[in-house]
Amino acid sequence: MGPRMAEQVSYDVIIVGGxxxxxxxxWFLSSHPGFDGTIAVFERDPGYELCSTTHSNSCMRQQFTTAPNIPVSRFCADYVRNFRDHMGGGEDIPDLHVHPFGYMYLATTEEGAQVLRDAQALQAGLGAQTRLLSREALAEGFPFYRSDDVLLASYGPVDEGYFDGGTMFDTWRRKAKANGVTFxxxxxxxxxxxxxxxxxxxxDDGTRLACGALVNATGPRAAHTAxxxxxDLPVEPRKRYTFVFDSAQSLGQDLPLTVDPSGVHVRTDGAGFMAGCPPRDGDPAVAPDDxxxxxxxxxxxxxxxxxERIPAFEAIRLRQMWVGHYAYNTLDQNALLGPHPEVPNFLLINGFSGHGLQQSPAMGRGLAEWIVSGRFETLDLSAFAYDRIAKGALIVERAII
Known part of the structure; x- marks a missing residue:
């Protein structure tokens, strides 16, 4: 996507953030059978070098602690697994690579163990195939962990792991352009x-364009756009670190994305491993270009x-590291989706707090439906509406990495 002049002076929908x-x-709006309008997408960083999408670790999970997120996860997992079918089955639609190594949450306190029990009961009730592991079961199935301090673990063997989010992103852009969207x-x-x-x-060049609706898709810059x-939007950029490394000693099996109570998480990444963590200075807000x-x-x-958690990692070699940003919703770490109550044609798709890439199929589809019909047509996403803030109906997500 290089520099281009706007093809017209007015668009039915302008999307800020590409x-x-x-x-x-x-993609979802341009392919919706009820929409025949014009769409323009504006992106300040067309190489996507600094955006959260590029810095994402491209993982998906079912292990959330709030009910609205789990149906979203189940739909998105199906969407990724059956990407070609969802995109129409054309020969130019690739399959998405998926590596289902699972997630493993570890609890070393009784309070943490109770969070896992409550969350797993919720997940199972909504159809997710997560399961709890005792210390003994964890040691038997995953002997590479030091587990003597673990009281309980929660493991997701189905629809959790890595997926090729980059190919999904590229395909959406390509097919949206084919549908007439101007990038x-x-x-x-x-x-x-x-x-x-x-x-x-x-x-920024002084061009003025009219629109019927405006979509705020600016990630960590969402509050600035609003x-x-x-x-006002309670969304701020927060740093997250990623480290890619090799280990001299093999674990003998895939390493689930392990969420350790220390705040560090780690997973299999090809022939090596990938770890991540928040900063160690209290996780403050930062400038969007920091x-x-x-x-x-x-x-x-x-x-x-x-x-400390995996003794086999005594001899490891760091290969690469980078810093990315979460678009962090400071109120409840969940998405803000749909119209702003003060300005109904200012549409939000913001504040995902680290789980945006994996939720993007459901959220993009849902917002497209809202633009066309004024409602969420196929998956009830009303819990993510902005007006939950005024109502005091926050849905605080505790499984934030």
Missing amino acids: AMMGASVA LKGEVTAIAREGARITGVTL AMAGL FTADHGLWEEVVWPALY
Whole structure:
């Protein structure tokens, strides 16, 4: 997507942000049988070098602690597994590579164990195939862990692991373009609002465009975008670190994405491994262009935690590391989806707090349905509406990595 002039001065829908969420909305809306309007997608970083999509570890899981997230997870897992069918089955639609190594949550306190019990009961009741493991069962099935301090584990052997989110993203953009969506390089620098309605945008080159609806798909910059419309969003950029490494000693089997109580998580990654963690300074908000790394974090925090949990990681070699951003919803760590109650044609798809890429099929489809019909047609996503904030109906997600 290179520089292009806008093809017209007005669009039915303008999507601000062309990464995973913007591409999802563009594809699902342009392919919705009830929509025949015009769509433009504006992206300030057309190489996607700094966006959360590029920095994502592209994992999916069923192990959430709040009921609205689990049907979303089940749909998205089916969507990924049957991507070609969902996209129409054309010869130009690839299959998505999936590596189902599962997730493993470990609890070393009774409080943590109770969280796992409650969450697994909820997950099982909604059809997810997660299961609890005692310390003995964990040691038998996964002998590479140091498990003497583990009181309980929760394991998801089905529909959890890695998937090729990059190919899904590329395919959505390509097929949306084929449907007539205009993808443009440009940064929205102002949003025109008249009362309870967005009327258009101004770009960084001074171009002014009118619109019927505006979609905020700007990830960690979502609050900045909303502020241009005179609106508040409780979403802020927060750093997350990723480390790719090799181990001199084999584990003999795939390593589930293991969420350790230390705050470090680690999983199989091809022939090696991938670990991640939040910063060690209290997880503050940062500027959206702040990707400065804490270069002591690996040696002083991550490697010791890995070796403590998996003694086979005594001799490991760091190959690569990077810093990405969560679009962190400070209120309940869950998505904000649908119209803003003060300005109904300002549409939100924000605040995913680290699970956006895996939820993008359901959320993009749901927002497209809302734009066409004013309701979520195939999956009830109303729990993610912005008005839950005013109602005090927060859905606090405790399984945030």
